[in-house]
Amino acid sequence: MxxxxxxxxxxxxxxxxxxxxxxxxxxxxxxxxxxxxxxxxxxxxxxxxxxxxxxxxxxxxxxxxxxxxxxxxxxxxxxxxxxxxxxxxxxxxxxxxxxxxxxxxxxxxxxxxxxxxxxxxxxxxxxxxxxxxxxxxxxxxxxxxxxxxxxxxxxxxxxxxxxxxxxxxxxxxxxxxxxxxxxxxxxxxxxxxxxxxxxxxxxxxxxxxxxxxxxxxxxxxxxxxxxxxxxxxxxxxxxxxxxxxxxxxxxxxxxxxxxxxxxxxxxxxxxxxxxNGEGVSHVMRLSVSGAKSFAEARDLAKAVVNSPLVKTAVYGNDPNVGRIVSAIGDWAGNSGIEMNGKNLLVRLGEETIFENGAFALEAAKEKLLSAYLQDAAMDPQNKKFPPHEKCVDIFVQMKDGDASAVVYGADLSREYVTENADYRS
Amino acid sequence: MxxxxxxxxxxxxxxxxxxxxxxxxxxxxxxxxxxxxxxxxxxxxxxxxxxxxxxxxxxxxxxxxxxxxxxxxxxxxxxxxxxxxxxxxxxxxxxxxxxxxxxxxxxxxxxxxxxxxxxxxxxxxxxxxxxxxxxxxxxxxxxxxxxxxxxxxxxxxxxxxxxxxxxxxxxxxxxxxxxxxxxxxxxxxxxxxxxxxxxxxxxxxxxxxxxxxxxxxxxxxxxxxxxxxxxxxxxxxxxxxxxxxxxxxxxxxxxxxxxxxxxxxxxxxxxxxxxNGEGVSHVMRLSVSGAKSFAEARDLAKAVVNSPLVKTAVYGNDPNVGRIVSAIGDWAGNSGIEMNGKNLLVRLGEETIFENGAFALEAAKEKLLSAYLQDAAMDPQNKKFPPHEKCVDIFVQMKDGDASAVVYGADLSREYVTENADYRS
Missing domain, CATH: 3.60.70.12 (L-amino peptidase D-ALA esterase/amidase)
Incomplete structure (x- = not known):
């Protein structure tokens, strides 16, 4: 609606x-x-x-x-x-x-x-x-x-x-x-x-x-x-x-x-x-599939949506997609989970950004992704009602099992900081 | 210096x-x-x-x-x-x-x-x-x-x-x-x-x-x-x-x-x-003592310095100390670590803010803590050199063992978001 x-x-x-x-x-x-x-x-x-x-x-x-x-x-x-x-x-x-x-x-x-x-x-x-x-x-x-x-x-x-x-x-x-x-x-x-x-x-x-x-x-x-x-x-x-x-x-x-x-x-x-989260201008939807378990899929997804660098890039409509893959690798490394980049495919919206162990980037794709992020933005300062229900869709496909999870997250905006720096005043 | x-x-x-x-x-x-x-x-x-x-x-x-x-x-x-x-x-x-x-x-x-x-x-x-x-x-x-x-x-x-x-x-x-x-x-x-x-x-x-x-x-x-x-x-x-x-x-x-x-x-x-972190206006120093192990002390300290709500409150010079204790409880709950509030003492600077299972807050103390946070602030937009070496000191004392750790962290500012929303431009 x-x-x-x-x-x-x-x-x-x-x-x-x-x-x-x-x-x-x-x-x-x-x-x-x-x-x-x-x-x-x-x-x-x-x-x-x-x-x-x-x-x-x-x-x-x-x-x-x-x-x-x-x-x-x-x-x-x-x-x-x-x-x-x-x-x-x-x-x-x-x-x-x-x-x-x-x-x-x-x-x-x-x-x-x-x-x-x-x-x-x-x-x-x-x-x-x-x-x-x-x-x-x-x-x-x-x-x-x-x-x-x-x-x-x-x-x-x-x-x-x-x-x-x-x-x-x-x-x-x-x-x-x-x-x-x-x-x-x-x-x-x-x-x-x-x-x-x-x-x-x-x-x-x-x-x-x-x-x-x-x-x-x-x-x-x-x-x-x-x-x-x-x-x-x-x-x-x-x-x-x-x-x-x-x-x-x-x-x-x-x-x-x-x-x-x-x-x-x-x-x-x-x-x-x-x-309606504090200062949210983009809703991210992380869909993970091919994981060993629901918990692993969910935890990976949460690691991405909670990464401050991913969150700020999305806020800025900046398809700095390296940060998505870095957040996955950070989570896997800290969790002691082995992960082979060759078995990983990452999509942002309709665009494949990582596959076969390497990024798949080019100038034309970057323009499409910028426009995609801009289209999903809401004005975080003026949202007494949701202007739309669009999400920034990030798909992570692995080949480790058949478990999946969908996690909703938010970007990190200047408005979030402002609101939380002075919540009680 | x-x-x-x-x-x-x-x-x-x-x-x-x-x-x-x-x-x-x-x-x-x-x-x-x-x-x-x-x-x-x-x-x-x-x-x-x-x-x-x-x-x-x-x-x-x-x-x-x-x-x-x-x-x-x-x-x-x-x-x-x-x-x-x-x-x-x-x-x-x-x-x-x-x-x-x-x-x-x-x-x-x-x-x-x-x-x-x-x-x-x-x-x-x-x-x-x-x-x-x-x-x-x-x-x-x-x-x-x-x-x-x-x-x-x-x-x-x-x-x-x-x-x-x-x-x-x-x-x-x-x-x-x-x-x-x-x-x-x-x-x-x-x-x-x-x-x-x-x-x-x-x-x-x-x-x-x-x-x-x-x-x-x-x-x-x-x-x-x-x-x-x-x-x-x-x-x-x-x-x-x-x-x-x-x-x-x-x-x-x-x-x-x-x-x-x-x-x-x-x-x-x-x-x-x-x-010198991106957009940092306060350096936090978390000193944890009385922990079972160095790893536990360090992980608790990191949970506090990484909490977005703690970070934004410190940025705003707002002694919203409830968020510190909440971050500790969040970490312990997610880590499956038992924790008795009666054995926990938390200090911000010289002021005890939590002991014997309850907060110790009053209006006069809040004024002191606000001033303490303000004194430790740096201008995050103008720091070609560090204006001082002051830290926001947070002490967490437990009674579970004799391990300790000191962790340095940073607040979360509007400038951090701005910088990271548009890093590549």
């Missing part, structure tokens, strides 16, 4: 964002003075709530592998052991990671949310994104809860998807119909997006009836092929979280049908997250 | 750059039209030559682990089996990596250099840096050789150190006296500098008498603690090379004395390479 203005794009998202049966959602804003930093004006913090009509045992979650996870991740891992949950409370601005009393603070806020509903804190997953190390403004968050709950509605999740944004330029929403119901997903994530779920928060809501174990297995496999196959800047955050909830109000479908639909939603969200 | 202008800095380098006894050096320039890219004007290419007065068996070399090494690396590995060599021919602009006939081209140029001296090509190491994938302009290089040889002199290596620069802003030269002689080193390297020797060319010349095996062992150990403990942008190039040559005209010294002097020269060159 291509949009020429933000309004049309938001209208399109609204059409995708309708809540499945059995769910309500809401968003609200508050503000606070952090104790960790002098500020002149209070900082805004937004809250989003997803509430199931009834407690559900059909829920699952995946979390970052970072060894210093945020309090919401620590709590979320415990919640997986609960018999049933009612929903998720999400905040932006502060990720509540390794702050003193971080777990207690999060539980206190959830307790205040649960009490009027006759529930306890353990009925809710917490999810937080934003600055690491700071403490949650508990008092201000609790003060905003009555207004948040008063705003619960059965419309779309677009307000919630907007509320959880940090440096995201636009909300990420996708949905697909399945059986008599649907799967809706919304997400945030901008920088810091790598494999293994980086500061990425993803919420998947469905009304399709499904067992807990089936949901968790499908979620795990779908994430492996989507969220774990993308990278904006190779950093894996302390807070990455994917949560799936089912209200179970619609008839079940065949497991493979459900999983295919779930993977489709996850894949679209993953693509949106990369395309 | 601090310099307020380029002239004083070059004067200082000149004072360090005197060739040891038994060596001559020269530099020359030529130009060419590449066949791989349309250009309006011929591109400049510089040559540098280091020539021993007599063939020497006391030589050694280390090369990149990249699986697609340049032709000079392939040839250099063979040269290590020669009984003796006479010198090194270096060029910039084209790295001669995976170009069709790359090895033949390099050997042809070396043969043309060797013939008038009554030698064969195998008397010389080749070394090339620059664009990957392009072919050497053999005819133009051969045409420049008579002038190059005519310029051989016994003065300083500063002209050679300048000739081999690519995006380097200033030449890198260091030397230390040892026994009755000295060890002189000169290097190039700007972006793409990581562990395992990235597009870094280093030449170490000494007149101290030393055996081949002793020289090679000392070189390997010194490089492990210096060139392999630095990172500008995590890319390891196809061409990284360190070559050491001894003329043996001065009496030998104790092995440990020689190795200490060699490591000192390597350490100073490594620091210079990072400080």
């Amino acid at each position: 291509v949009f020429t203005n933000e309004k049309d794009y938001l209208g399109y998202l609204e059409s995708l964002a309708g809540l499945p049966e059995g769910f309500r959602a809401a968003a609200a804003e508050t503000s606070f003075f952090p104790k960790e930093r002098p500020v002149e004006k209070p900082l805004p913090l937004r809250l989003a709530l997803v509430l199931l009509d009834k407690p559900s045992a059909a829920f699952g979650a995946l979390f970052t592998r970072n060894r210093f996870p945020g309090a919401p991740v620590l709590i979320g891992r415990e919640r997986l052991k609960e018999g049933a949950v009612r929903g998720v409370l999400i905040n932006n601005k502060i990720s509540n990671v390794c702050a003193p009393r971080g777990v207690e603070d999060a539980e206190e806020v959830l307790g205040a949310l649960a009490e009027p509903l006759g529930l306890r804190a353990n009925a809710f997953f917490p999810a937080s994104t934003g600055i690491i190390g700071w403490s949650l403004p508990v008092k201000e968050m609790k003060g905003a809860l009555p207004g948040l709950c008063a705003g619960l509605h059965r419309g779309s999740c677009l307000d919630a998807a907007r509320a959880i944004m940090t440096t995201d330029a636009y909300p990420k929403v996708h949905s697909v119909p399945v059986g008599e119901g649907r799967i809706l997903g919304f997400a945030k994530g901008a920088g810091m997006i790598e494999p293994n779920l980086a500061t990425m928060l993803v919420f998947l809501l469905t009304d399709i009836d499904i067992g807990q174990e089936a949901l968790r297995q499908s979620l795990s496999r779908a994430a492996e092929r989507t969220f774990n196959c993308m990278s904006v800047d190779s950093d894996q955050s302390t807070s990455d979280t994917v949560i799936a909830l089912s209200s179970g109000t619609k008839p079940s479908v065949a497991p493979e049908v459900f999983e295919a639909a779930l993977e489709e939603v996850c894949a679209k969200l993953a693509h949106s997250i990369v395309r | 601090v310099f307020t202008n380029e002239k004083d800095y070059l004067g200082y380098l000149e004072s360090l750059a005197g060739l040891p006894e038994g060596f001559r050096a020269a530099a020359a320039e030529t130009s060419f039209f590449p066949k791989e890219r349309p250009v309006e004007k011929p591109l400049p290419l510089r040559l540098a030559l280091v020539l021993l007065d007599k063939p020497s068996a006391a030589f050694g070399a280390l090369f990149t682990r990249n699986r697609f090494p340049g032709a000079p690396v392939l040839i250099g590995r063979e040269r290590l089996k020669e009984g003796a060599v006479r010198g090194v021919l270096i060029n910039n602009k084209i790295s001669n990596v995976c170009a069709p006939r790359g090895v033949e081209d390099a050997e042809e140029v070396l043969g043309a250099l060797a013939e008038p001296l009554g030698l064969r090509a195998n008397a010389f190491f080749p070394a090339s840096t620059g664009i990957i994938g392009w072919s050497l302009p053999v005819k133009e290089m051969k045409g420049a050789l008579p002038g190059l040889c005519a310029g051989l002199h016994r003065g300083s290596c500063l002209d050679a150190a300048r000739a081999i620069m690519t995006t380097d802003a200033y030449p890198k030269v260091h030397s230390v006296p040892v026994g009755e002689g000295r060890i002189l080193g000169f290097a190039k390297g700007a972006g793409m500098i990581e562990p395992n020797l990235a597009t870094m060319l280093v030449f170490l010349l000494t007149d101290i008498d030393i055996g081949q095996e002793a020289l090679r062992q000392s070189l390997s150990r010194a490089a492990e603690r210096t060139f392999n403990c630095m990172s500008v942008d995590s890319d390891q190039s196809t061409s990284d090379t360190v070559i050491a040559l001894s003329s043996g005209t001065k009496p030998s010294v104790a092995p440990e004395v020689f190795e200490a002097a060699l490591e000192e020269v390597c350490a100073k060159l490594a620091h210079s390479i990072v400080r």
Whole structure:
């Protein structure tokens, strides 16, 4: 889908964002003075709530592998052991990671949310994104809860998807119909997006009836092929979280049908997250085939999309293709993997750039490749909506096996640096 | 050493750059039209030559682990089996990596250099840096050789150190006296500098008498603690090379004395390479202690200095210290290494930012840290000489063992992106 203005794009998202049966959602804003930093004006913090009509045992979650996870991740891992949950409370601005009393603070806020509903804190997953190390403004968050709950509605999740944004330029929403119901997903994530779920928060809501174990297995496999196959800047955050909830109000479908639909939603969200990454002007799609294993194919692809020299060349529309081959060789050397250049073929778009152990370059081809890169560029300073869905396609073909992987990555722009050099100001 | 202008800095380098006894050096320039890219004007290419007065068996070399090494690396590995060599021919602009006939081209140029001296090509190491994938302009290089040889002199290596620069802003030269002689080193390297020797060319010349095996062992150990403990942008190039040559005209010294002097020269060159990295405005020094092994300490330190989010925060003088701890946790999680936050202490400069499993942040401390980062900044657009030798010191203390490592890294600036987005233009 291509949009020429933000309004049309938001209208399109609204059409995708309708809540499945059995769910309500809401968003609200508050503000606070952090104790960790002098500020002149209070900082805004937004809250989003997803509430199931009834407690559900059909829920699952995946979390970052970072060894210093945020309090919401620590709590979320415990919640997986609960018999049933009612929903998720999400905040932006502060990720509540390794702050003193971080777990207690999060539980206190959830307790205040649960009490009027006759529930306890353990009925809710917490999810937080934003600055690491700071403490949650508990008092201000609790003060905003009555207004948040008063705003619960059965419309779309677009307000919630907007509320959880940090440096995201636009909300990420996708949905697909399945059986008599649907799967809706919304997400945030901008920088810091790598494999293994980086500061990425993803919420998947469905009304399709499904067992807990089936949901968790499908979620795990779908994430492996989507969220774990993308990278904006190779950093894996302390807070990455994917949560799936089912209200179970619609008839079940065949497991493979459900999983295919779930993977489709996850894949679209993953693509949106990369395309909307901080300062991204090109989305790269690395397709590796002929590898010994999926893991090897994926790791090779990630090494290329994470190479700063590849990323900056693509940003500059400069077909400096030597850097692609160098990144492959660097990865293989550091991984102790033997690799014969004679068995390697590399294409950029339609053009073969390396085969039979040598580069295949000439002036005419360079012009074509420059034009190809330019055509796939977006203006990284002005993207309240994606101007197109073009990718810079890089194909790497080996002859070592029959495994393959597709990884989405991003270029590295001046705007990325600017945004991250002054994220908190 | 601090310099307020380029002239004083070059004067200082000149004072360090005197060739040891038994060596001559020269530099020359030529130009060419590449066949791989349309250009309006011929591109400049510089040559540098280091020539021993007599063939020497006391030589050694280390090369990149990249699986697609340049032709000079392939040839250099063979040269290590020669009984003796006479010198090194270096060029910039084209790295001669995976170009069709790359090895033949390099050997042809070396043969043309060797013939008038009554030698064969195998008397010389080749070394090339620059664009990957392009072919050497053999005819133009051969045409420049008579002038190059005519310029051989016994003065300083500063002209050679300048000739081999690519995006380097200033030449890198260091030397230390040892026994009755000295060890002189000169290097190039700007972006793409990581562990395992990235597009870094280093030449170490000494007149101290030393055996081949002793020289090679000392070189390997010194490089492990210096060139392999630095990172500008995590890319390891196809061409990284360190070559050491001894003329043996001065009496030998104790092995440990020689190795200490060699490591000192390597350490100073490594620091210079990072400080002069593409678009670098802060040099980071990561000191890890209490680790189980040197490799673990070094890998943790590299994970922090290579994190784009840490690098951009330091560039922005933003003490967003959560990103440091997140990078440590990310590395540990991905490496399968258990880590207890209670046993971790992290300091930025003099300030403790994390201990006992939680951040230790407050507004007053943040102001101090901002000022600390600002004080260590250099203007990345104007650095024909290093304005100071200050580092951003990050200390990571664990309680898992008694191994430690010190790694030098660089921030990530808008200037880095600009330079690498358009390196070839």
